[in-house]
Structure formats: structure tokens, C-alpha cells
Amino acid sequence: MSSREVRLAARPVGEPVPSDFELVEVDVPAPEEGQVLVRNLWMSVDPYMRGRMNDTKSYVPPFQLGKALEGGAVGEVVESTVDSHAVGDLVLSNTGWRELAVGPAKHFSRVDRIDAPSHYLGALGMPGLTAYAGLLRSAEFANGETVFVSGAAGAVGSMVGQLVKLRGGTAIGSAGSPEKVAWLKEIGFDQAFDYHDGRVTDLLAKAAPEGIDVYFDNVGGDHLEAAIASLRLHGRAAICGMISQYNATEPSPAPRNMTMIVGKRLVLRGLLVSDHQDLTQQFRAEVGAAIADGRVQVRETVVEGIEHAAQAFIGMLRGENTGKMLVKL
Amino acid sequence: MSSREVRLAARPVGEPVPSDFELVEVDVPAPEEGQVLVRNLWMSVDPYMRGRMNDTKSYVPPFQLGKALEGGAVGEVVESTVDSHAVGDLVLSNTGWRELAVGPAKHFSRVDRIDAPSHYLGALGMPGLTAYAGLLRSAEFANGETVFVSGAAGAVGSMVGQLVKLRGGTAIGSAGSPEKVAWLKEIGFDQAFDYHDGRVTDLLAKAAPEGIDVYFDNVGGDHLEAAIASLRLHGRAAICGMISQYNATEPSPAPRNMTMIVGKRLVLRGLLVSDHQDLTQQFRAEVGAAIADGRVQVRETVVEGIEHAAQAFIGMLRGENTGKMLVKL
DSSP: OEEEEEEEOSOOSSSOOGGGEEEEEEEOOOOOTTEEEEEEEEEEOOTHHHHHTSSSOOSSOOOOTTSBOOBOEEEEEEEESSTTOOTTOEEEESBOSBSEEEEEGGGSEEOOOOSOGGGGGTTTSHHHHHHHHIIIIISOOOTTOEEEESSTTBHHHHHHHHHHHHTTOEEEEEESSHHHHHHHHHTTOSEEEEGGGSOHHHHHHHHOTTOEEEEEESSOHHHHHHHHHHEEEEEEEEEOOOHHHHTOSSOOOOOTTTTHHHHTTOEEEEOOGGGGGGGHHHHHHHHHHHHHTTSSOOOEEEEESGGGHHHHHHHHHHTOOSBEEEEEO | OEEEEEEEOSOOSSSOOGGGEEEEEEEOOOOOTTEEEEEEEEEEOOTHHHHHTSSSOOSSOOOOTTSBOOBOEEEEEEEESSSSSOTTOEEEESBOSBSEEEEEGGGSEEOOOOSOGGGGGTTTSHHHHHHHHIIIIISOOOTTOEEEESSTTBHHHHHHHHHHHHTTOEEEEEESSHHHHHHHHHTTOSEEEEGGGSOHHHHHHHHOTTOEEEEEESSOTHHHHHHHHHEEEEEEEEEOOOHHHHTOSSOOOOOOOTTHHHHTTOEEEEOOGGGGGGGHHHHHHHHHHHHHTTSSOOOEEEEESGGGHHHHHHHHHHTOOSBEEEEEO
16 A cells, blocks of 8 residues: 655754655555554644754654654554454554554554544643643642743643643743734633743743742743743742754753752753653543533644645744644645 | 951952951940850851842842841850850851851850861851752752762862762762862762863763763852753752852853753752751761761861951852861951
């Protein structure tokens, strides 16, 4: 059978460009014993993928030049050699960036049919769990506290704010356009601002005149500096991502107020969702119920066709998405 | 009775200069009911005092212009109005920067007579407890781990390294002169380097080719950047001080590798000794015994006379001390 996949043609320097990617038609072999053949319905583009495009040692190996990229995908089994997986089963895997995927059945987790399977890549998937574990574990959020989240209109950030509201806290978010800010207020954020409207430190001081207890960092740079200034005694920051840095060709200067970490006894804690898979069931049950009864709103920005996947990824890094950025295959 | 005290004459800009301080002769009143009169024998100069000389809100109020400075002091009761304090008792207080002090008895803690009462300001005092609590609590050090400490030849740093060795770990230290480096090796550090000998990142990579588990930060800036690069997965940093920044008039650009906090799931935790007073007894018993039987070495740099206290403080910020910097009154 014939499929298309997206390969890394060149390692991006700074902001990725379309020529860094290559769409290739390939023959997919029939599944061998123990394998399944899956047609992907949805694939994810996520900020962390930018790091894997660099040839640097990190927590995951870099993508290989000339090889297909990888990432979250939801698909349907079209051919199976194992009892555990039936044709038609909905599965979650890391075989994104391709239309058809073949591989060991154990690499494809069966998931329940739900109204919007794409949620398994966003609100009910890796970004949602990142928000959940980051807020409750990394940042040790206590009900009722005040939380500032940057990149608040993204897949992770929008979930952070809504989880805070579900737990009686105050949610403050920053985003990159007036439309996003309006959406944040619509879904319950107490305060939201467009970071283009001034110095982030000033904007945050205005939004949180009494300071914040928790910062959930998706952006880094001046957002982290503003948060360090605003955090109260014993405040905590979950360092989840620093999207402002991913395309940087020069290392960015640190927050210039790092000494405040001492006097305020702040805790900055790096967060990687893979450490928190044990929370998956609890998280899906809680957030699934909140989505079902409307207490949590989910928004997705959908690009159609694998031929536009690279553009979706580039656009996501530019902030063109509201909520989760997805590619429908 | 007549005494001398050191007052803050001007708020230092950058590195403090002698004219920022003023030595004044004052009359000390007789102690009122509930008060004691104490002759200070030793006073401490500590890095944190530099922050209090700025007119900025912090965890302690700034020193007031024209008023006597404050800080740790060990003295002897010379007059008492209370049963709890007898003439001749050794007391620890925050009445440094003056020869005679009068005040409520409860502000003067009675301490046991020991061979070297000056240790109450260093190895058995605030700096020692800072090392103890920072290593065991803030950095969650586990026996046998590898620890890098900056400012290792200072009062706090030299204790950190020796506590690591007492617990079967590997101690790596940086300091500012070949003499200090030699002393660190003498007291048991496994590796020590002079940070003037190259980029700290390179020097640390050479000293700890397999990386470190814990960083104890007394310096900030490029030392913190080097540590972030060297820390292993789930590494921890106790952020105790950033002496490289205290005299800075411009914020420092480093560390420039903050994104590594995410992938390595690092934890940076601000440390202030006042949160850990509950450990005092346990700490003094353990470290006191280790000093007594020679497992922990104590070094002090002593300046004589209150008229040289300002110079001792300025010199300490420049790194002129090895071990604790003290003024003998």
C-alpha cells in the first residue's frame, strides 16, 4: 500500500522553513506477525518537536535527517495480526507525520471511541496531562491559589487556566493577540493580557497586583523574569517549555532577577510529561467529565492534509493556533 | 559607658567603598529592667549584608542611612537585670557592628562556652547551618552523590564540601585563587579549580566529566550556567547566594541555558537559613562533634578592631577571606 510521510530534509536554523521538510510517497509493507497496520486520522504538531530537529543531545534523541518525523497520532487499525487489536479499533501512537503506519501492536494503544478522537492529542492527551501534572505536581498548586500561565491560549496553557478555575483558584494568562485574550476571558480566565502591549513585568504586575503563587512557564525569557518578580514568598514555577527560545540561534540571556529566587525561596522545577504517565487514568477521567458537562472548553486549530503538516508546525511555533494545533489526515 | 559603632553613611553603588561607612563614638545607657549590657567579642561580616545596604524591599528591611548596621555577634554579658543571664555568660545576638550592645535579654541567646566562640558566627553558626540545611533539605542531597559548590573556600562553601565528604559523596569546589584551591584539596575536596583559569563551564566539565547531582550556588551568573549544563537528570540546585551579582550595577546575562531545566527536570530552590532554625540543635551536635575530632576543618580570616570592620566587609565581597571572615573586637 502507498502512503505519504514527512521527512526532515534539513536541520532548521532559527525559524523552520518549508524546505526543511520533504513530503515523500512510500510503499508500506504488510504487517508481519505481531504487527498492525494503522491509518492515521489526526497527527499532532507540538513545540517540543523543534528541539528534536537540532542535532543536540537531549532527553529524546534528535530526529534523523532524511528519515520520517515522529509524533502523536490517532488512527484506526486497518489490518491486524494480533488478537488484542481488531480492525476498526481506535489507537494512539507516536507514528505521526505519516498517513499509514505499520509496527508492533504494542506501540499502538487502544483508546475508547469518543465524539472527538482528536482530543487524545490535546485536551485528553499529552498536552492535557502536561497541564495536569505540571500544575498539581511540579508546581504543587493548592486549591484557591493564584496562577499565571504564559502561552495561555495554547493546548497546555488553556488547560492550566481551566484546571485552576475548576479548583477555585485565580487564573491569569498571557497570549499573543487580542483574539486569544478575548477567548481566554471567555473560557474563564480572571485576567488575560496580550504580551505585545508592554513590558511583561508591568502587564503582569497590573494583572496580579498582589503577586502570584504559581507560574506555569511555556515561554521563558521575559515571561519568566516577570513571573520571578511577581511570585510571592515560597512561590513555585513549573518550567514546562520556553517557546520564545526554541528558534533562537543565540542563547537568550537569563531572567535578570535570578537573585530573587533566594530571598523569596522560590522553587523552579523542570517538567516533562513522561515522568507522570501514572496520572493518565485519573487525569482522563476528571478532564473527560469536565469536557462532557461543559466545565472545560476545548478549542482546536485544524489544518487539513499531510501536505500542510510542515506549515502547521511552523505556524504553531509562530503562535498561529488557538488551542491545540492539529493536522487532519 | 562609651562604645563605638559602624553606621551606613551612604548606600553603596556597585562595590562598597570606605566612605559608605562611618565609625561613631556613642554613649551606651545602663540596661533597663529586662535588659542586659553585652560586650561583643566577635562580629560577623556576611555577603547577605550587601543586599540590605540597597534601598529595596527584600526578605529583611534595608539598613537605614545614618543608623548602626546589624549582624551576627558573639559577646559576653557585662551587666544584667534578669535571672536568665549572668555576668560573664557567652551570648549570640544580631548586635554586630558595635562594641557594646544593650537591649532586651531575649535578643541575646546564651550559648555554651567552647574553645573558639567565634565558631558561633561561622562553622557552628548561621553559615554552617546554611550549608547543612541547604545541602540536606533544599538540595535533597543523598549520601554518595556528586556535589559542586561555588564559593567553596568561603564559610558556607567549605562546610558544604566537608558535609558531602562526611556522607560519602564527591565534593567539587570552585574558588578564586590557587591558595584557596590548595586549601580545598587539603580539607578533602575531590576536585577544586580556580574559576579564573577558563570558562567555568569547561572547568566544571573537566572536574566532573560524568556530571553532578547537586549544585550549591553561592555565586550565580556563569557558575550557575555551568552547573545547569553539568547537572544530570533530576539534578537539584540550592540557590543560596549570588555573590557575583551583589555589587553588579547591571543585571547579569547568565545563565543562558535555562531551557535545560525542562529536559533534565532540574529543580532550583531558593534557600534562606531562617526557614531552617529547627535544625540548629541537630546541626550543632553533628558538626560540633566533627570539628572536635578533626573530621571537619575550620578556617577563619580575622581582622582586628571595629575600625577595620568596613574593610573586612569590602574584602569579603572581593573574596579576600579563606573560610569565615570575622572581626575581632
